[in-house]
Amino acid sequence: MPLLKLERVSRDFDVSPPWLNRVLDHEPRRILRAVDQVSLDIDKGETVGLVGESGCGKSTVARLIVGLYAPTEGRIEYCGRRLQMIFQDPYASLNPRWRVHDIVAEPIRFLGTPQKVEELLRQVGLSPDDGEKYPHEFSGGQRQRISIARALAGEPDFLVCDEPTSALDVSVQAQILNLMSDLQRRLGLTYLFISHNLAVVSQVADRVGVMYLGRIVELAPAAQLFSRPRHPYTRMLLDAVPDLGMSGRPRTPVRGEVPNPLAPPSGCTFHPRCPHANERCRREVPAFIDGVACHAVLEGRI
Amino acid sequence: MTLEVRDLRVEFPTRRGTLTALDGVSFSIAPGEVLGVVGESGAGKSITGLAIIGLLEPPGRISAGEVRLEGRRIDNLPPEEMRKLRGRRIGVIFQDPLTSLNPLYTIGRQLLGEVGIPAPAARYGHYPHQFSGGMRQRVVIALALAAEPRLLIADEPTTALDVSIQAQIIALLKRLAADRSAAVMLITHDMGVIAETAHRVAVMYAGRIVEVGSVRDVIHAPKHPYTVGLMGSIPRIAAKRSRLVRVPSALRSAVRALFRRASGPDGSGRQPRRLLAACRCLSWSA
Numbered sequence: 001m002p003l004l005k006l007e008r009v010s011r012d013f014d015v016s017p018p019w020l021n022r023v024l025d026h027e028p029r030r031i032l033r034a035v036d037q038v039s040l041d042i043d044k045g046e047t048v049g050l051v052g053e054s055g056c057g058k059s060t061v062a063r064l065i066v067g068l069y070a071p072t073e074g075r076i077e078y079c080g081r082r083l084q085m086i087f088q089d090p091y092a093s094l095n096p097r098w099r100v101h102d103i104v105a106e107p108i109r110f111l112g113t114p115q116k117v118e119e120l121l122r123q124v125g126l127s128p129d130d131g132e133k134y135p136h137e138f139s140g141g142q143r144q145r146i147s148i149a150r151a152l153a154g155e156p157d158f159l160v161c162d163e164p165t166s167a168l169d170v171s172v173q174a175q176i177l178n179l180m181s182d183l184q185r186r187l188g189l190t191y192l193f194i195s196h197n198l199a200v201v202s203q204v205a206d207r208v209g210v211m212y213l214g215r216i217v218e219l220a221p222a223a224q225l226f227s228r229p230r231h232p233y234t235r236m237l238l239d240a241v242p243d244l245g246m247s248g249r250p251r252t253p254v255r256g257e258v259p260n261p262l263a264p265p266s267g268c269t270f271h272p273r274c275p276h277a278n279e280r281c282r283r284e285v286p287a288f289i290d291g292v293a294c295h296a297v298l299e300g301r302i
Numbered sequence: 303m304t305l306e307v308r309d310l311r312v313e314f315p316t317r318r319g320t321l322t323a324l325d326g327v328s329f330s331i332a333p334g335e336v337l338g339v340v341g342e343s344g345a346g347k348s349i350t351g352l353a354i355i356g357l358l359e360p361p362g363r364i365s366a367g368e369v370r371l372e373g374r375r376i377d378n379l380p381p382e383e384m385r386k387l388r389g390r391r392i393g394v395i396f397q398d399p400l401t402s403l404n405p406l407y408t409i410g411r412q413l414l415g416e417v418g419i420p421a422p423a424a425r426y427g428h429y430p431h432q433f434s435g436g437m438r439q440r441v442v443i444a445l446a447l448a449a450e451p452r453l454l455i456a457d458e459p460t461t462a463l464d465v466s467i468q469a470q471i472i473a474l475l476k477r478l479a480a481d482r483s484a485a486v487m488l489i490t491h492d493m494g495v496i497a498e499t500a501h502r503v504a505v506m507y508a509g510r511i512v513e514v515g516s517v518r519d520v521i522h523a524p525k526h527p528y529t530v531g532l533m534g535s536i537p538r539i540a541a542k543r544s545r546l547v548r549v550p551s552a553l554r555s556a557v558r559a560l561f562r563r564a565s566g567p568d569g570s571g572r573q574p575r576r577l578l579a580a581c582r583c584l585s586w587s588a
Contacts, residue, residue: 053464140343169342169491174535196464199494203537226539240469242494244521244538257437257467 001079002041003158003190004065009074010214011035011060015262032262034060036214037074039288044080044157047184047191049205049222051198051237053258057214058194062162065192080158080190084151088163090143094135100146101131107154120149124179141172145179152183158190165200177204198241202226210234213261213269218292230292232274232302268295276302303370304485305331305354305453310367310377312346312353323349323362325509331453334483336476338500338517340493340532345506347489351455353377354487355392356384372452393446393484395439397458439463439471447478454479457489472499493536497521505529 016022016029035057042048050058063069065076066085084107087093094103102109104117118128124145135143144164151159161180165173181204183189195201201208202222209219210233218231229235236255256273259265268286271277276296286293296302312324324346331337341347352358354369356379369377371391376384388394430438439459446454456475460468476499479486488500496503496517503520505513505528513526524530 053466170493171342171532171535174537177537197537198465199537199539202539237465238539240465241539242469242472242492242498244494244497244536258464 003044003078003080004040004042004192005075005077005079006038006040006061006065007075007077008037008039009035009061009064009071009076010037011057011064011069012072030262033264034214034261035064035071038211038214038216039074040209040216040219042158042190042192044190045184045188046206047193047204049201049208050192050194050211051196051201051208052211053196053237055258055261056211058196058211059162060214061211062160062192062194066160078158080156082154082156083158083160084154084156085160085162086144086147086151086164089167090140090147091167093147094143096135098134099131100126100133100135100138103135103146104131104149104153106150116153117149120153123152123183124149125175139172140168141175144168144172144176148176148179148183152187157188158192160192160194162194163196164193166195166197173200180204198226198237210237213258213264215269215293216288217270217294219288220291230297231270231294232276232296233270236273268293303330304333304335304372305487306370307350307354308368308370310350310353310369311365312349312358312362313365314362316361323509324353327367327506327509327511329504329511329514331485331487333452333485334479335502336479336486336488336500338496338503339487339489339506340491340496340503341506342491344508346509347491347506348457349509350506351394351457351487351489355388355394355455356381357388389451390449391452393449393451393454395442395446395454395456395459397461439467440474443471443474443478447482450482450484452484454484454486455489456486458491459488460495461490461492468495475499493521493533505532 011034013032013034014029015032017025017027021027022029038057038061040048040061050061052058060069062085064071065078066083098106100121101117104120108116117131121128121130126142126145126149130138130142135146138146144167147164164180165176168176177200180191184191191204193201193204205222207219208222208225209216210225210231211217212233218225218229218234220230225234226238229238255275259269259272265272265282267283268274268277268281271281274281274296278295278301281295284295286295286298289298292298307330308328310324310327311322314321314323327346327350329337339347339350349358349362353364354376356377358364364377367377368375371387376387379387430441443459454475459475460471463471472495475486475488478484488496490496500517502514503517504511505520505524505526507526507528513520513524513529515525520529521533524533
């Protein structure tokens with residue numbers, strides 16, 4: 001029994017111009033499908049990474065899971081007790097007028113437990129005295145620790161982390177990633193870890209899903225995905241990561257950019273950028289079978 | 303040498319003592335060479351770039367040292383002279399492509415073809431908001447290169463972009479440096495970008511260059527303890543580590559150094575909060 005289960009979840013956004021403009025200009029309604037038929041199981045205690053370029057629907061998935069958006073289609077089942085979310089920008093996600101103590105206590109403010117806040121601050125490597133300070137007195141990494149303390153206040157068993165280290169320096173990022181893995185071990189947490197940084201995801205995730213234009217195109221154990229990527233898009237993404245080892249491997253140049261999600265290409269949405277695309281790819285949407293959604297892989301062409 | 307920087311020292315006088323943002327920074331870049339400058343926020347990377355092009359925000363000022371462009375000293379030029387140099391001899395690319403373009407101007411046709419934007423003729427009359435992030439950054443690069451500068455300063459040119467676009471921009475920068483034998487100073491916190499693009503790399507920490515060397519040497523055999531820590535803290539796809547190495551934050555130790563200096567013999571300046579605020583006002587990590 002998975003802790004969280006997404007079953008063919010989709011989310012549409014209405015981005016039509018106002019009614020009057022539509023009538024005058026004879027324009028139809030315009031619907032943006034941000035998440036398209038996403039299915040995903042997450043087991044207790046594991047970390048699932050979600051990667052993809054900006055606009056691929058990663059953050060919408062996060063917001064669907066925590067209930068900030070309702071799914072247009074499909075169902076989301078959660079068997080745990082509580083979910084919490086950690087946001088990307090620790091400068092924007094903490095109220096600058098509140099003391100840290102009040103920020104951390106917000107999810108549990110009706111329980112009135114000051115000792116708990118001290119305990120939470122200690123847990124994320126801050127001093128209990130820091131509770132009296134305001135967010136502006138902290139660095140980016142410390143602020144992200146405060147957001148983690150706040151997320152842990154309600155004793156969640158599932159944390160949705162939307163780009164939690166993208167706004168931080170590498171050394172600070174390392175501290176936060178270490179803290180998150182310590183907390184996971186100690187508290188038995190389950191993470192959905194969303195990032196555009198493949199190296200960070202390879203560091204933390206047990207399984208990784210790759211999203212492209214609202215769909216999951218590949219889902220595999222992290223070790224397998226990074227050593228033997230199957231979907232052409234995953235291969236392209238991995239190829240584009242600057243190589244620290246400077247092995248001098250030949251790099252296939254990245255082709256094109258993400259298409260406009262308002263007018264996605266027919267068939268497999270990756271076909272205009274795919275080196276293996278054929279007639280079937282242009283016509284038919286590939287089904288997600290055995291961890292990958294690609295005609296070429298399933299036909300054994302690549 | 304296209305660019306020579308010797309013993310550069312940049313100071314920000316504040317009410318609570320002087321903040322030394324750069325302290326004895328020296329390096330040079332040859333024609334056609336890409337020098338990577340890495341370091342964390344607050345290490346002084348961007349300040350170095352701004353000092354070279356004479357765009358330090360007051361009260362920041364160059365208090366010692368010199369900057370030479372093709373042998374000519376440029377750090378003491380009057381603002382009017384410096385303004386002529388910028389854009390013509392020195393091109394600059396900033397991090398955020400949307401804020402560095404004027405939204406009310408269209409994009410020139412000739413600029414576009416050169417940097418690989420498809421259908422330049424159709425794009426000629428378009429405005430910046432009609433371009434995607436990657437295309438906008440290419441427009442910024444096109445603008446910076448329009449006058450065939452001898453020196454190109456690129457401050458975090460790929461940070462705001464997705465990996466696939468990032469790879470395209472890196473390839474573009476490399477090609478342009480090679481084709482036009484321009485000197486490129488590539489400022490970034492991303493070691494991967496440096497490894498792909500630069501010939502040599504300077505590692506900055508708390509306002510100083512702590513290590514300079516060829517990219518291969520610095521990445522595979524770093525000498526300075528800070529560089530060793532920095533390399534260990536970077537997550538890599540190939541080798542999953544159980545723990546990432548922790549390195550002290552550059553900004554924090556810089557501020558600590560400032561406290562020591564500020565709380566001089568008279569014992570004043572023991573107000574960390576004020577000093578931290580002062581650092582922020584100076585947009586030190588901008």
